[in-house]
Amino acid sequence: MHRDGRAFAHKSSSQQELPMSRAYNFAAGPAALPEPVLRQVQAELLEWDGVRASVAEISHRSPEFMRVATEAEADLRRLLSIPGDYAVLFLSGGATTQQALVALNFAAPGQVADYVVSGHWGKVAIKQAKDYVRANVAASGEAGGFRDIPQAAEWKLSKDAAYVHMTANETIHGVEFRPEWGALPETGDVPLVADFSSSIASEPLDVSRYGVVYAGAQKNLGPVGVTVVIVRRDLLERAGQPRADIFNYASHANAGSMLNTPPSFNWYLAGLVFKWMLAEGGVEEFARRSAEKARLLYAAIDGSDGFYRNEVAPGVRSRMNVPFFLRDDALTAAFLAGAKDAGLLALKGHRVLGGIRASLYNAMPVDGVRALADFMQDFRKRHG
Amino acid sequence: MHRDGRAFAHKSSSQQELPMSRAYNFAAGPAALPEPVLRQVQAELLEWDGVRASVAEISHRSPEFMRVATEAEADLRRLLSIPGDYAVLFLSGGATTQQALVALNFAAPGQVADYVVSGHWGKVAIKQAKDYVRANVAASGEAGGFRDIPQAAEWKLSKDAAYVHMTANETIHGVEFRPEWGALPETGDVPLVADFSSSIASEPLDVSRYGVVYAGAQKNLGPVGVTVVIVRRDLLERAGQPRADIFNYASHANAGSMLNTPPSFNWYLAGLVFKWMLAEGGVEEFARRSAEKARLLYAAIDGSDGFYRNEVAPGVRSRMNVPFFLRDDALTAAFLAGAKDAGLLALKGHRVLGGIRASLYNAMPVDGVRALADFMQDFRKRHG
The missing domain is CATH 3.90.1150.10 (Aspartate Aminotransferase, domain 1)
Structure with missing residues (x-):
């Protein structure tokens, strides 16, 4: 049926001439995907799960895709032991977009928010939030070239901060919060918001220590083009700031991350990676x-x-x-x-x-x- | 090298038992992809273009992916005859996100913007913008169940509108601006902003008639998870409203749509569809x-x-x-x-x-x- 085998795109000569094999890929993101996942995607790319179409070609609201979406969430919950009082969102826009949305959703206009800057991405987080909050740099490793993270005792936390933002792992400077560094400070009613893009699912995570955990998927979780946001449900009741509905985490949560057409193919890919991680x-x-x-x-x-x-x-x-x-x-x-x-x-x-x-x-x-x-x-x- | 042939995900029984073939897929989006594109993606999914990795696994800033990105833009410019004074952005977030960003980028806070509502999506466009602009419904087909579009002579356009927003084709109500309906009104210095998600590239388009044309790709342009924004460059100089850098179209344009990690795999898929459309x-x-x-x-x-x-x-x-x-x-x-x-x-x-x-x-x-x-x-x- 309407098949057409010819290649319409030009191939580089290397593709035709060189013997190839997959190499060890140390990319920082988009990064290597598990080969069994890629092989499964390849096998079922044109005809997926009996629907006579690709998973990339079906409605996100179809029962078949809803099963993909539901399983992906359940698998991620199992993988990370996510407590029931946390919502799990599958969104687009990458971690950078979440850095703006965190401010819009969880801070009142101009409210102070604390930022712990342990590398480049901590600075980006402030850049995305600074139009919405008064960003207080509670601690920064910049003076030392981001080769260390200031001890918790040195953090200058604000009394009425909307949240404390931190970056669990910094991909450029190679700095990560480790047990050897010490324990995160108790922040009381002020939620910790953590960018876990580059270290999520690489070890057990006590989600209950955080108000929000977000992560672009294109590193440890697999495919580029989808972002996971894990948010304590009570925070979704915060008024935040005037914003479009599409920038409202509560709306996304109420709609099961289908407020608009989600990046469904990427979501499917992430779901396969979750299953692979559980199986491993x-x-x-x-x-x-x-x-x-x-x-x-x-x-x-x-x-x-x-x-x-x-x-x-x-x-x-x-x-x-x-x-x-x-x-x-x-x-x-x-x-x-x-x-x-x-x-x-x-x-x-x-x-x-x-x-x-x-x-x-x-x-x-x-x-x-x-x-x-x-x-x-x-x-x-x-x-x- | 770290290969593992076993399937780790459960397959439904239908996948194992039924003989299958691809069917004619009338989905409204995510929608059918050209089969030759899917076959090419399948063939090169694990080892793409001599790089010994999948295109989904390489840095968006690598020379190899930059070629994909550059070619996709050039092909889309050729396909749609996009004039040089328009920037072309490849973004995430879908058309709904653009409906918020259009208001943030092109209207002053609380400025009036005209909306022509010819169906469901025109209403959504207002919903996303209403926190940022005073939305004037210049015309609406709602009273007639969206079975017709009000004639241009009936549109109540504002004098100092930031823009006039319209939806070129409404997917739910099946209503499209056609030549038989008449000509779009001259709006002078007020740019037309048009959601072309569901009809872009289905016929020649006079881009110069519009200030902004945006389209989720998951219909005529192919893959879900990437959105095309075509914007007249002078509009990028508008101050707009306070907003995060990630919500700034000018920043995206200056960064070649790589302000943060873009949905690179989806971008690659769209590029293949552009090549297919040109070849057809x-x-x-x-x-x-x-x-x-x-x-x-x-x-x-x-x-x-x-x-x-x-x-x-x-x-x-x-x-x-x-x-x-x-x-x-x-x-x-x-x-x-x-x-x-x-x-x-x-x-x-x-x-x-x-x-x-x-x-x-x-x-x-x-x-x-x-x-x-x-x-x-x-x-x-x-x-x-």
């Missing part, structure tokens, strides 16, 4: 793998006699994003080219810092980091 | 097909001696969405079941109107509508 052993297993991956890579850096260096304070080193530098920066290009030849992709550092960055999200297997560590050792032998 | 003959060819599809279906309705009926005024009947009713509404369920058995999917009318609705976007071949018309005739013979 859940967040406990990913915590174990994440710890092992981080151990391998930091050991390769720290054991290199300074050939490689990571400058982040040991107690806040990120398990997810590891920026590092070569003693001789002139070798960085050769490192990246050699890594690519060895099937280790997307290791170029973010333009803010330069150097190298390896992102170790859930879809990155331990073997990938082992291969990277081996390459690093070999490269050092050749150039050290 | 461009908007002139889709205008020809759309006219033929509409002719076939309305003829099947009008020639049924009242067994089927469409209530829209002939001069504004939509070529894209055709709602119709059976004289005996008790037969609607049998019609839908029989159609499904005949490989004609997603014909159930929107809950607002009930009855039947067939959406005839660009990916629907003329043969699909012929099959629907044949089924309608056969059903009538059996039940008439």
